[in-house]
Amino acid sequence: MFARKASGEEMLRLWGYRDGEEPSPTARFFRDNIASGNADFWTMDHNGELIGELYTFRDIPEDRDFADGKTTAYLCAFRIREDFRGQGLGTRLMETVLASLKTEGFRRATIGVGPEEEQNVRLYRRMGFTGKVKDCYMDPCAMDEYMRPRADDCYWLLAKDL
């Protein structure tokens, strides 16, 4: 089991798309940002099977508090397959991703979490996301049919110095 970067095509397969199937606006947004080099898709590889995901965005032009292309990068869509949770794999994946961002020269990472997601809030605090940037009401990486960021329930944008 090891952490690695993966391609936009691998992301689409993980999200359940078959070859040639038209992706949703959000899936297109992720795929295109990975292709352009603005985003990375990190995964846990278990004998060739992808059992986790965590995405990094270098720049979020709609709101530079999330990511500004230089010092701050945004992390999102963090998930470990249910039957592999609670074994430290999410922590390992996160540590690998944060180390890679630091090597690239980023000095801060941000991540969103709903205030009601107590387990995740605790996990992120333990991982060092102790600063709260602000309350958010828009998800800059979830697109509507016009490729505009979708409104979202209130969630916190947390930050960690790298």
Ligand SMILES: CC(C)(COP(=O)(O)OP(=O)(O)OC[C@H]1O[C@@H](n2cnc3c(N)ncnc32)[C@H](O)[C@@H]1OP(=O)(O)O)[C@@H](O)C(=O)NCCC(=O)NCCS
């Ligand atoms: C959040 C997540 C990626 C963590 O991955 P993981 O491999 O289980 O994490 P670790 O084993 O390194 O750490 C375990 C911690 O994860 C958190 N956690 C959240 N949901 C969990 C679950 N169903 N099972 C086990 N741990 C969970 C807990 O805080 C736990 O810490 P605790 O033992 O103090 O309660 C994973 O639980 C997950 O995919 N959850 C569903 C998707 C999600 O909510 N993503 C985050 C918001 S986008």
